[in-house]
Amino acid sequence: MMRVVIFALVAFGALAACADPTTSQTLPGETITIDTHHGPRVFTVEIAADMKSQERGLMFRRQMDPDAGMIFVFYPPQMVSFWMKNTFIPLDLIFVRADGTISSISANAAPLSETSIPSAEPVRAVIEINGGRAQALGVGPGDRVHAPQFTVAAQ
Numbered sequence: 195m196m197r198v199v200i201f202a203l204v205a206f207g208a209l210a211a212c213a214d215p216t217t218s219q220t221l222p223g224e225t226i227t228i229d230t231h232h233g234p235r236v237f238t239v240e241i242a243a244d245m246k247s248q249e250r251g252l253m254f255r256r257q258m259d260p261d262a263g264m265i266f267v268f269y270p271p272q273m274v275s276f277w278m279k280n281t282f283i284p285l286d287l288i289f290v291r292a293d294g295t296i297s298s299i300s301a302n303a304a305p306l307s308e309t310s311i312p313s314a315e316p317v318r319a320v321i322e323i324n325g326g327r328a329q330a331l332g333v334g335p336g337d338r339v340h341a342p343q344f345t346v347a348a349q
Contacts, residue, residue: 221247226265226321226341228288228296232332237323239263252322253280263323267343271316276300278307284325287311288333292318294344296337299328319343 221240228235238261242248248266252258268274271292278285287300298314302325313320321339328334 221264224265224341226339228331228333229338229340230332230334231337235261235331235333237261237263237321239265239321242266251276251281252283252285254282256282258283258324260324260327263321265341265343266320266322268318271318273313273316274320275310275312276303276320277310278303278305281305285322286325286328286333288321288323288328288339289313289315289317290319290321290339290344291315292344294318294339294341296333296335296339298335299333301328302326 221242223238223240226237226239228237238259240263242251242264243266251266252264266274274289276287281303282305284302284305287303289297289299291297297317300311303311319339319341
């Protein structure tokens, strides 16, 4: 009887964890480098490459390491729009063209906002980092992002 109760508690705990929106997801990761006028800046990002991971993004996260982030990849390049619903930390959204150059940055997107944050042109990717980091590190439009998504074969 004890074994059944323990199994039931473990199974219930696993189901509760799956139903809990605050449970962090595990996505593949990679290191990307952004060449700025102040030198290269390195980030470790999670890759949101499918619809499910892109819909969730960084929602429900309460903190993120200073040089961490998430990259959203789109094939083919397209106009995209983001919002901050259920996102508790301010973010910089870096919109990146297919050639790896930064198109634009939406700095310090307000947590929990449902205001649309659109790209200015079709983009291959959007990189989300902690709010204010792009300015603090000198990341800006025209800078180049080095990541596998921006190779000639990916275009």
